[in-house]
Amino acid sequence: MKLHEYQAKHIFSRFDIPVPKGKIANTAAEARQIASELGGNVIIKAQVLVGGRGLAGGIRLAKNPNEAGTLAATILGMEIKGLPVHRVLVDEAASIKEELYLGITIDRIEQCPIFMASSTGGVNIEEVAQTAPQKIVKVLINPLLGLRDYQARELAAGIDLPRDQWKIFTQIATSLWNIFTSNDATLVEINPLVLTKDKTLLALDGKITIDDNALPLHPDLAEMRDLDAEVPEEIEARKYGLTYIKMDGSIGCMVNGAGLAMATMDIIKLHYGEPANFLDIGGGANADRVSAAMRIILQDPSVKSILINIFGGITRCDEVARGILSAINDIKPSLPIIIRLAGTNANEGMKLLADKNLTTADTLVEAAKKAVMAAHGDQDGDPG
């Protein structure tokens, strides 16, 4: 789960990482008021959970409260990459001398947290990693020892930070580490970490991503989830324990298991179809979940056919078949549904579906071909 910039900064502040003075505004009037409290010279920042806010015009400098109000009004009316802006952060403007990067994520190969710093902050760090990897200093952290001071100093030395800043830099790095571990984050990042003209370090922008598996341990963080910033279908899916991701194609997919779901999408594409979504119903999916999955798929008007691919292990195919029948009964979908069941109780499942006038398939390839044909208008779903 990603946190908003203002939420991340709130956590930074609690862990004594210096951030600019600022407040969140829901309206232009609030923004104007905050700007006036902060002395007028402020930066207005759209709070959306996507990158590229700056390029999209979602970050603007204001010289006085009136300008702040006007700019906030504009930004609050925007959509950035399809996400409407509901809130802006109004921060005191900083006098920037240098922009640095400081972040922690997980190195899967080394199986360790990895601390990264760069003297070229304020930009897309993934781009720096690819175009100028020597500009990123990396230090692996032993998860049983945590960040040690000498490692923080290695980062400071690696980015040529002035020596009079090493102590405060080490404190900031230590705080960032504490944020990472105590919140079960998979990413924490200050970008940019600025060195101001009056020689202090300040976290101008921040990102925190929380490990979804750890959210039950952190109810305070779980409450920070911003449902406004998410696709409604994805929220609905999570409620039923489903993983749904909207895509651009016309073939709705319902599969058990992430790997098999991806393979199913791949095979649709291989046969010149386009998947409309990724949908993993998980292990042991019961009739309720199958019903919910079908409703969610059908909410997408681009969907022209549905491919249901279930390989029963823990999941029993007869149970899935019952879910499908109940969903069809409720929703009465008018578009073609291609069903392929295999594994545990597949025969029983197929029998339940046999006399219901549904298209079935024995193999994944056959199912994919039929779904593609059906989406292209061949209503009975037979491969051409």
Added chain:
Amino acid sequence: MKLHEYQAKHIFSRFDIPVPKGKIANTAAEARQIASELGGNVIIKAQVLVGGRGLAGGIRLAKNPNEAGTLAATILGMEIKGLPVHRVLVDEAASIKEELYLGITIDRIEQCPIFMASSTGGVNIEEVAQTAPQKIVKVLINPLLGLRDYQARELAAGIDLPRDQWKIFTQIATSLWNIFTSNDATLVEINPLVLTKDKTLLALDGKITIDDNALPLHPDLAEMRDLDAEVPEEIEARKYGLTYIKMDGSIGCMVNGAGLAMATMDIIKLHYGEPANFLDIGGGANADRVSAAMRIILQDPSVKSILINIFGGITRCDEVARGILSAINDIKPSLPIIIRLAGTNANEGMKLLADKNLTTADTLVEAAKKAVMAAHGDQDGDPG
């Protein structure tokens, strides 16, 4: 540094380990009042930092507030092993079904914290360890992982704790572990941990010893030091960075280094003398510290002679000699002082002392012999 029972229980309580209701009383009247608040049936416990309070009559049961007042008055007038009782803890009396032991200390050989539990609590656990070691269950803790639940359960199983108590026992063990690490303790112990007749676990008595080296990191704990409970000379010594321990003999010792100080005491004993103290002036001791050390030694009226044994390494013998001269000048002691200097700048030191009518020695054995003779009344300190 050892904490008092009431201080330990206060920490237990902060970490959610159940303790009896109770309060500290400085006077009999306070004890009476507390007993009345607690319903009358209470236990009065002398707060002194030595074992064997019970045998000495420092722990008494009272049936009503009046009796509590009377007993408290008696206990507050006692000395236990030479330590006056300044405070009593007045605790609600518990209905005890079983007395258990639970503690953590450090296993020096395995270089790990070691968790111990026993079904025979409420007694001297060291005695149990020697007479019935099979009654103590031990679990080594990986210091990088900390106590894991399964280890707490191993302890519970090992002492045949009823299974309905395992969950709360695991919580108590986890709290005790957190107390151990977050306070840099070298010992934390609940003895007895009682299973009450209404089937709850309760920490009836507790011990916490804090690592002196870690006290600077824990100012809150350092403040808990009870100066009343310590020998005044030891407090004075600590102020100057000296380690002084009062003993029963007649030969005052001033040595640099703990090992050499012990060896010096051993050699005094070998020559039929008795050391009056252990005193380590530490490394690089300057004139001030030497002065303080001499004053502290001389506060003991049993002292009949003083042996100063300094082996210069970091410590420079000429500096020590200057300290000795300055101390003698200030204090003008009337008893014989035998001085042996060796190592760094020993010759310079000896020269400074040469014309001051002090007894010197070349070797430790010679110095010890002279000090023993001097203590026995041979004023010039020459061996007989």
Added chain:
Amino acid sequence: MAILVNKNTRLIVQGLTGHEGLFHAAQMQEYGTIIVAGVSPGKGGTWEMQGKIPIFDSVRMAVEATGANSSIIFVPARAAPDAIYEAAEAGVKLVVCITEGIPVLEMLRVSAFLKTKNTLLVGPNSPGIISPGIAKVGIIPAQIITRGSIGIISRSGTLTYEMLNALNSALLGVSTCVGIGGDPIIGSTYIDLLPLFEDDADTEMVIMIGEIGGSDEERAAEYISNKMTKPVVAFIAGRSSPPGKRMGHAGAIIEGGTGTAASKIQALENAGVKVARHPEEVVELILRGTTTEN
């Protein structure tokens, strides 16, 4: 003799008394796996499975009483790291963790700890291991597999079943199939298991099933190129997945440029591995390989 799981396997089921534990313990036993004990804290001294399997309070007690050498974990995510530590400290040589949903920072600690131990962890979020006709330690449906000479290593669950089914339909058999789990931090990866198959007399070739995210397939490619003499065929799921999207498995995230299907396929093909475009094509590649090359 198959790898990891065989006739010498003496298995503890951690969490046997739970719903899932009981169900799969019965399945495993029916398949021929020697289950010697269950561990369910607080239930030590009871018996399960028609009164034939003793339950212990701790893994150490179970190992001491039964000489167990392997364990399988069915406990909830919250308790699973503890279960792994406990098994490793008790000297269990193979630990298979079925549990999903363990936070990644917990797994980093587990993984750092296991580097100091002589215990092989498979999983978490693994469907387990099966050596067809011999034994199974996990939840892989046994009816879709026959014994043979193909080793399988897979990060996926149901996708593995799909593959096993396709092999079965083509009358191809399996020596051992290992589901290494779909999480970003797992105990054993391809390069831990490829050497075992390379040394296993029962295995003639290996199928690798991978997916987008991480670099384990790329590292496996390097290993195959340098060390493997037996042929390897691969399938990588997620060719059509957009970057930056989380595809259900915590593992299936494409991290800016690395970990894409294209990068993995390229690396494997450079190492001489044939990469199929879908599970059934793996079968075709194998059949073509065995007819033209042998």
Added chain:
Amino acid sequence: MAILVNKNTRLIVQGLTGHEGLFHAAQMQEYGTIIVAGVSPGKGGTWEMQGKIPIFDSVRMAVEATGANSSIIFVPARAAPDAIYEAAEAGVKLVVCITEGIPVLEMLRVSAFLKTKNTLLVGPNSPGIISPGIAKVGIIPAQIITRGSIGIISRSGTLTYEMLNALNSALLGVSTCVGIGGDPIIGSTYIDLLPLFEDDADTEMVIMIGEIGGSDEERAAEYISNKMTKPVVAFIAGRSSPPGKRMGHAGAIIEGGTGTAASKIQALENAGVKVARHPEEVVELILRGTTTEN
């Protein structure tokens, strides 16, 4: 060739720019020790000791630039565990920690960490190591020692000097003297070093200087009894110390029955070790031994 410290020693001084660091670095260099670098965070790029020794910001940089293989630590207690981790992670093979006052729980973590590394720690609270006439890494006064064939392992500081002085007066020389430190948790104990002396061609016999507290001497006795062929003489300080009292060294605590002088002396004598009653008697025992047995 002496143990641990010799002509191949290439030493880093961690905390060289401090008062103590500078003083002892000069002493060590004067004695012939090859000091290649200092480490003082924030002072990298400067030079010390007549502009001849470069200062680095980190141990890793110092190792990379100078090929150092050993380090000595003079930093305050608060920073010392970090200094040990840093040196070990940078691949330094021998780390000598002079610093005293490190909390024991910190040292437990350090010690657990070092089990996974190929680094030998001597100390903390150690006076260091000297191989007379060759090199010294520490603060042992060099003027009281001559080269010879006696190896010394001691938990004490000034008591060791006393012993060295007594040997010197009797014209007995030393191969290497190792001060292992007086703290309860230390990097190397007797049993880590006795094998090195057993294998060292320059060493003919070993003196062990112990004190009350802990069981390291008892374990050493067991090792000596089973493995040592060279003769061992010992001295144990604290015969006259009352139980339960803390005698300055965190190490010098007598823990209920174990760790007493009597227990240690008994164990050593049972292992065939001659135990002296005071430092000068060690010399007597050695002289008697060499005249009667040789």
